[in-house]
Amino acid sequence: MADFMTNVFFVQLVNGLFIAAGIYLVASGLSLVFGVLGILNFAHGSLYMYGAFFVFTYVGFTAGDFWPALFIAPLAVVVLGIVMEIIFLRPIYKADPLYQLLLTYGLVLIFGDLVKLIWGAENQSVARPEGFEGTVTIAGSLFPSYQIFVLLPAGFLTLIGLYLFLNRTAVGRTVRAATQDREMIGALGVNVRLLYTGVFAIGAFLGGLGGAVLAPMGALYPGMDFDVIIEIFLVVVLGGLGSMAGTALGALIYGELKSFGILFVPELESVFIYVLMAVVLVARPQGLLGKKVEGGH
């Protein structure tokens, strides 16, 4: 019996990691964009959705060739993101943050219906790549091999890659400096416009990558953007807006809480995370690892 319980515990723990890795892939882009540009991009969920649908289209065209899509789909999303940044976001960087939020919200509505027009309103699905349809046994429990060999590594690699990029490269240092003081960066001669577009492109890439990696794991449907945006908002707010480490921590907490919530109270699993968020915001308004700033944004 005790053995069975440890087993269940282990399974839920790993399942929580799956959820965390998936949500981190999407949320990291949102957090990065907010940290540098100061814009909370509602349309990040749309970028995620387009990543998934681009994979669907690519796999459909090439009759099942999945792996290149993991790279090509996010690149297509980057193009979309850059166009969006130049046309819609550039004119409003100095505007009221709420104004920016409303604008990106309008873009969510537009992107959402465009998906319906292009891919139809029905649910679509992407088959798992060959060799990853089955399960693997780890410590006596069965896990889907796609999650173990693709999703988890993708999450970890993104985490490590972002860390290295931000802390070990010159560009990353500039980006980090921009999260501290945007005006000063401009005064020091950095091309702020280019920096913003670049960071937005990275954010779009991460969002698209999240959509691409998660595409084979569930149905693709118009409206998946909104389902994910609430989740990533929760994760990012929980961890602290603009804090990259906070996002990772938030994703981990979110994943485990959701995983164990399903085990104990299946009907109201999603309520836990909201309760936790409420408690955190009352006790520590800036989020778990956020900088202590009040007012402003």
Add this chain to the structure above:
Amino acid sequence: MEPLSQARAAYRDPVLWCFLAVMALMFWVPELIIYMGWADFWIIFLTEVFIWSLFAVAFNLLMGYGGLISFGQAAYLGIGGYTAGLLLKYIVWMNFYVALIAAPIGGALAALVIGYFCIRRTHIYFAILTLAFGHIVYLIAFKWYDFTGGDNGLIGIPVPDWVKDPTFANYYKFVLVITMIAVYLLWRIVNSPFGKTLTAIRENEVRADFVGVDVQRFKLYAFMIAGAFSGLAGALIMINERSVYPDLAHWTQSTQVLLMSLLGGVYTFFGPVVGAFLLLTLDADITQNYPEIWQLFLGGILVLILFGLPGGIVGFIQERDETSADDQVTKMNKLIAQFSRKTWYFFIGAVVFTAFFAILQAPDSWWISEDWDFELLSLVTWGIIPRTVLQAVVGAALLWWLLRGVRSYQLLFRWLLLAFTVLSLVLQMYLETPLSGLAIVFLWNIYCFYVLFQDDIRQAFSDGVPAAAEDAAREAAD
């Protein structure tokens, strides 16, 4: 002026009384519709417009006056609907009116709990928190089958016999009266010291705090008031449909009300009413023909408003042209100068919208219809584009001529202008322009009347007290 007399003067505001008078006149619209033999759809449609106007004005108490943008206001719509619905459905002896009163109480209580967390944060955080809590209300309604019926909703909710009137006129009148009372109450709230304090908080929270205002408490009260009136609106919608579904609390409803306020103008009291009227008309038009692009259209409107018309339609009308103020020009001419510029925008807008929606409604007859013959009298059989071009040319020429004359023969041309606005409405009706085109022209008419008569209206109310809404608009402009 002393604060008290200022507050009293606010109740004499012409816009409020015009609104109430129009609403009172609309009491007999169902009789008119039945007498004329028009479809029952119109009665139901207007009922919906009233309910959504109430909802939008309540929402705008937060957004426009409090500066708190809630992305989850539909939660209270849902809570109101479910409160009244569950009471009526499961408690046999439940009185209809008691259930109706319970809805706003339920909305206020929910807003108290949710608001306790939300108002601690401002701006973006507030928006996210309301969104998240709104979504959780939706999820509870959607997933808790034993209590709320899940996605099957609550159906067959018992209502009194008078609501089930086959012409829908009784319920129309009921909603009309409740909306009038509720909007009047909201007006009192907005113009009370409470409302002024709320606006002060919006303008500068830190300063309001320094002068001793308990900012958090005021925000929480505003949140609760908005929640209460939203709950009432939710119950009214529930009774209208005699059922309630989780969709009532869905984020798309929050979007709708947000857009209504933005479209009408957030810094005006009645802007959301105009927005509700317009958006529901557009909705009826578009969903009839192209249901799949409704969100696309909403998003497009949102982006356009943000880039082009941040004050909304009513805010645009009330905006003052300070630069054109010149001592040499008489008051009337100043008015007309300002009027003419905006009239142009409005006129062009009306024509474009008419054309756009005419095309939506009859996509095959863009140019000419098949039985077209070149006679002016058979204008109806012309295609949409030639008809619109003709309308625009004739209208623009008439307008130009009239406005030229206004300066010299003021009174006469004022009346001609009035006749012209009505004429355009008649023309649109004769041409069987789609609903949205009519709505635009109708608004244009009201606007013309408002501008041309505003001095008379002011005088009738004995002094030149500017509407509080205009004050707010000016404050916002500063």
